[in-house]
């Protein structure tokens with residue numbers, strides 16, 4: 405880019421969130437420019453294990469205690485709707501991203517199944533598609549020995565990089581422009597927002613959408629965000645040693661592990677999240693120990709698999725105190741919106757964000773925009 409220019413909507417960030425927002429806004433016929441200071445999809449998106457869950461990090465049980473049943477169920481239903489919407493969008497456009505519809509298993513971590521039973525009772529009341537499996541049923545169907553689990557429909561997995569590029573291609577075909585640029589300043593004093601770039605030029609946009617992942621510009625100042633890191637491993641290919649039905653697996657615990665399989669027969673397993681290690685160098689130093697811990701966990705979860713690790717990696721994995729994303733208008737920043745889909749189902753939240761921001765730009769409202777507001781009060 406050699407000269408300053410104007411556009412209707414400028415999206416800052418070309419990860420999965422920016423790509424989903426761009427697809428949604430170009431579908432509305434908007435004139436969109438997307439910038440990223442790196443190559444598209446190389447932020448946290450490339451590190452994602454891409455389990456596309458509608459279940460939220462905070463169980464419905466806890467979210468109801470925090471906000472009341474009505475609001476908690478609204479968030480869960482929106483997340484369920486988003487997961488289904490993402491599946492439909494990918495199928496509609498035939499995006500080649502290895503997306504596979506999956507079941508998900510939410511495992512009890514204690515000797516008692518009580519916490520998943522309580523969760524099941526609330527999900528049933530809300531009409532969400534989960535079934536309770538007791539110890540014997542879980543062992544018989546999946547060969548996993550835990551006190552109990554919830555088995556849910558409508559989850560999926562995918563390759564997050566291919567998904568991002570597939571979505572960006574659709575937007576580019578509709579006339580969107582994608583440029584490499586680093587946004588360093590935001591000025592919204594006039595009717596349009598002027599975004600200053602590192603190379604000295606600027607872009608004037610009627611609306612700006614921040615989709616910068618875990619790198620939050622200073623203008624946002626949220627109080628709900630907690631920095632953290634997560635680690636993941638992928639085993640060698642072992643298609644004959646995967647668990648039945650290749651369900652997505654995660655756990656009823658704040659510090660849960662998560663696991664899935666890949667189309668070519670690997671096991672991907674993640675977790676060992678750490679709030680104290682957030683700098684990239686510290687993360688790298690901790691990787692050997694974290695990989696050992698993940699391998700130990702794999703042996704207890706699924707002893708039939710080889711724990712030979714083909715790849716290991718880590719990334720920023722910020723969360724929020726209530727497990728919900730930060731979506732909507734940036735407080736005190738007219739015409740600047742943000743989509744921060746933090747947490748274990750960040751990608752599902754990114755899809756949700758795309759829809760909500762499209763609604764907002766079209767002049768609509770949604771109670772979810774209050775529920776997920778960047779400056780919402782989160783009881784601690």
Ligand SMILES: Cc1cc2nc3c(=O)[nH]c(=O)nc-3n(C[C@H](O)[C@H](O)[C@H](O)COP(=O)(O)OP(=O)(O)OC[C@H]3O[C@@H](n4cnc5c(N)ncnc54)[C@H](O)[C@@H]3O)c2cc1C
Nearest residue numbers: 417419420421441447448449452454455587617719750751
């Ligand atoms: C190990 C790991 C496992 C995960 N597993 C899952 C999972 O199983 N399921 C799930 O749903 N989610 C998972 N997540 C979370 C998920 O990956 C994130 O929610 C998602 O990738 C966020 O995408 P994004 O586009 O918002 O951010 P990013 O992918 O980080 O993209 C942000 C982009 O903004 C660009 N950018 C930032 N600042 C600027 C600037 N000033 N100017 C220009 N460009 C800028 C960056 O270069 C980057 O490309 C996982 C994350 C990690 C790290």
